[in-house]
Amino acid sequence: MIRVDNVKKTFVRYKSKKEKEIFYANNGISFEANDGEIIGILGPNGAGKTTLLRMIAGILEPTEGTVNFDDLNYKENELEIKKSLAYLSGNTKLYDTISCYELLKMCADIYGVVDKQEERIKEISKILNMEGFLYNKIGNLSTGQTQRVNIARCMVHNPKYYILDEATTGLDIISSQVILNFIKEEKTKNKTIIYSTHYMEEAENICDKVIMINKGIVITRGTPSKIKEKTNTTNLRDAFFSLIGGVLDAE
Amino acid sequence: MQNNLFNILKKELRELFRDKKSLVMMLVIPIFIPLLVIGMSALFDMQANKNIEDFNKIGFAYQLSEEEKEIAENMDIKITYGTEDELKQKYENSEINLYVTKENNNYILNTGSNDNDSYAINLMQTYFDSLKQYMQANYLSNNNINPNEVLNIINVEENIFEEDDNYFTSYIKNYAFLFIIMAITVSATYPATDTTAGEKERGTLETLLTFPIKSKDIIVGKFLGVSISSIVTGVISLILAVISLVIAGNMFSIYDGIDIMFSGTSLIFAIIVIIAYSFFISGLCISIASKSKTFKEAQSALTPLTFISFFPGMIAFMVGVETTPILSIIPFLNFTLLFTDISNGNINLLNLLLMGISTIIYITIVLKLIIKQYKSENVLF
Numbered sequence: 001m002i003r004v005d006n007v008k009k010t011f012v013r014y015k016s017k018k019e020k021e022i023f024y025a026n027n028g029i030s031f032e033a034n035d036g037e038i039i040g041i042l043g044p045n046g047a048g049k050t051t052l053l054r055m056i057a058g059i060l061e062p063t064e065g066t067v068n069f070d071d072l073n074y075k076e077n078e079l080e081i082k083k084s085l086a087y088l089s090g091n092t093k094l095y096d097t098i099s100c101y102e103l104l105k106m107c108a109d110i111y112g113v114v115d116k117q118e119e120r121i122k123e124i125s126k127i128l129n130m131e132g133f134l135y136n137k138i139g140n141l142s143t144g145q146t147q148r149v150n151i152a153r154c155m156v157h158n159p160k161y162y163i164l165d166e167a168t169t170g171l172d173i174i175s176s177q178v179i180l181n182f183i184k185e186e187k188t189k190n191k192t193i194i195y196s197t198h199y200m201e202e203a204e205n206i207c208d209k210v211i212m213i214n215k216g217i218v219i220t221r222g223t224p225s226k227i228k229e230k231t232n233t234t235n236l237r238d239a240f241f242s243l244i245g246g247v248l249d250a251e
Numbered sequence: 252m253q254n255n256l257f258n259i260l261k262k263e264l265r266e267l268f269r270d271k272k273s274l275v276m277m278l279v280i281p282i283f284i285p286l287l288v289i290g291m292s293a294l295f296d297m298q299a300n301k302n303i304e305d306f307n308k309i310g311f312a313y314q315l316s317e318e319e320k321e322i323a324e325n326m327d328i329k330i331t332y333g334t335e336d337e338l339k340q341k342y343e344n345s346e347i348n349l350y351v352t353k354e355n356n357n358y359i360l361n362t363g364s365n366d367n368d369s370y371a372i373n374l375m376q377t378y379f380d381s382l383k384q385y386m387q388a389n390y391l392s393n394n395n396i397n398p399n400e401v402l403n404i405i406n407v408e409e410n411i412f413e414e415d416d417n418y419f420t421s422y423i424k425n426y427a428f429l430f431i432i433m434a435i436t437v438s439a440t441y442p443a444t445d446t447t448a449g450e451k452e453r454g455t456l457e458t459l460l461t462f463p464i465k466s467k468d469i470i471v472g473k474f475l476g477v478s479i480s481s482i483v484t485g486v487i488s489l490i491l492a493v494i495s496l497v498i499a500g501n502m503f504s505i506y507d508g509i510d511i512m513f514s515g516t517s518l519i520f521a522i523i524v525i526i527a528y529s530f531f532i533s534g535l536c537i538s539i540a541s542k543s544k545t546f547k548e549a550q551s552a553l554t555p556l557t558f559i560s561f562f563p564g565m566i567a568f569m570v571g572v573e574t575t576p577i578l579s580i581i582p583f584l585n586f587t588l589l590f591t592d593i594s595n596g597n598i599n600l601l602n603l604l605l606m607g608i609s610t611i612i613y614i615t616i617v618l619k620l621i622i623k624q625y626k627s628e629n630v631l632f
């Protein structure tokens with residue numbers, strides 16, 4: 001289980017060369033993600049989704065609040081937590097000069113996957129249909145193929161938690177479907193998945209629970225059907241606008 | 252070696268040796284060293300073995316006496332007569348190198364300022380010294396005084412100790428070794444930029460920070476990768492410097508009588524200085540580049556280092572600074588001074604030890620600062 005407790009994150013923003021202000025990218029966000037659950041973090045660009053997920057993945061440190069994985073926290077168990085999670089974002093880049101196989105082997109070595117390493121890499125490449133380009137350099141792959149390598153990188157150590165930040169952004173319909181299928185498949189293995197997107201329809205289809213955030217604060221949470229019922233709407237897109245009072249307010 | 256440190260080092264070396272730009276920086280820069288050594292040797296050899304035919308055509312705007320002619324002929328001076336205007340014209344047409352005009356007992360040497368003109372002036376000053384001596388001896392003889400009793404009261408002899416180097420060879424060797432220091436700096440700059448600011452700009456740093464690896468292992472892995480690249484450049488440069496000095500020794504007469512073969516001990520100590528400098532400059536480059544947001548910004552920040560690495564040593568060499576224990580701990584200057592000492596066969600173990608200890612201290616401080624930076628999220632922004 002992942003427990004995010006009253007997490008706040010501030011950054012300094014410069015209004016002019018001399019004038020600066022502190023603003024909250026996240027302001028008091030709390031939620032729990034249980035084993036086998038897919039939690040969707042929804043919101044427009046700039047809502048604070050990436051900051052939140054980076055804090056959960058241990059890349060950024062919260063200004064206030066805590067993130068716990070079962071009984072472990074980053075201050076005392078950083079490496080242990082990182083061994084049990086995989087982080088993937090739409091912007092995640094890989095090393096162009098090495099091959100997919102070399103990358104997967106490097107990740108397996110880093111995560112300490114020693115037993116049957118070769119079989120594990122072959123198995124993952126089969127699942128993700130990467131066999132045709134497994135030994136190609138990453139720099140020569142298409143965007144969709146690169147994102148598949150990224151998923152393979154995440155799967156290699158069989159993590160308990162997945163933190164996926166807009167993982168389907170910019171991908172074609174086939175590549176994004178590969179990722180959605182992967183998420184569904186991992187859920188069946190009782191994995192915990194935190195998944196951010198600004199594609200509301202996508203989230204509606206795969207998430208067990210949804211947390212909508214805007215301007216760094218949670219505006220609603222619950223199952224997609226509950227949120228629709230609460231806002232008296234037929235989809236999450238309309239629900240979001242009804243909660244924030246229209247497009248102009250979101251701006 | 253910790254496992255993840257080894258994994259990061261393997262990744263860094265793989266990227267480094269597969270990247271064409273890194274390879275060019277690492278392997279091509281040393282090629283300039285043989286060009287520098289052979290080029291400078293050829294230039295100095297030409298100056299040292301100047302052919303007298305290039306500067307012995309002298310014009311006289313007056314008629315020479317028989318005695319003057321004899322002195323000129325003994326000095327291989329080719330005499331041309333004419334009026335001042337005619338000789339000026341001949342000088343402008345490069346038919347003569349210098350012309351002499353005379354007013355009573357005042358002789359004027361007229362020439363320009365190029366290389367051959369300078370040699371012509373030296374030649375004519377020797378000629379007039381001989382002429383003066385002849386005239387003084389003649390005057391004394393005519394007045395029944397033995398010239399030797401006046402002109403040669405004392406006798407001066409030269410006893411020049413045999414040296415391992417002459418001015419030219421020591422100049423060439425020092426510059427070749429200074430160039431090795433510069434080559435190492437240039438070689439460290441590119442991979443240090445690529446592995447820090449480059450990785451940040453490409454977005455792979457975020458991926459790296461999600462791995463269960465300690466910041467210390469990431470930094471030390473990167474540091475060792477850049478250092479290995481610099482050491483490769485330094486050792487290739489040293490090998491090429493030694494080979495080109497041996498080739499130049501067989502080609503040019505300025506090396507005659509000088510043993511330019513380096514002893515095994517000199518080479519081992521030269522490699523030790525290369526390794527120490529590679530570690531130092533790699534740490535410094537990584538610390539500067541990791542503060543930059545983009546590859547371009549990092550490159551701009553690192554450009555002055557190339558000059559800083561070269562100039563202290565060059566100035567020290569020009570003004571004749573000698574290595575002392577204090578100078579052995581001053582960064583940049585210590586490496587170039589000790590390196591040139593080794594190239595001249597002077598090995599001072601105390602100075603080398605001080606350089607080694609101070610370098611370890613500098614590297615430790617620099618690495619601690621970078622590790623601190625990588626522990627903070629600021630490294631991403």
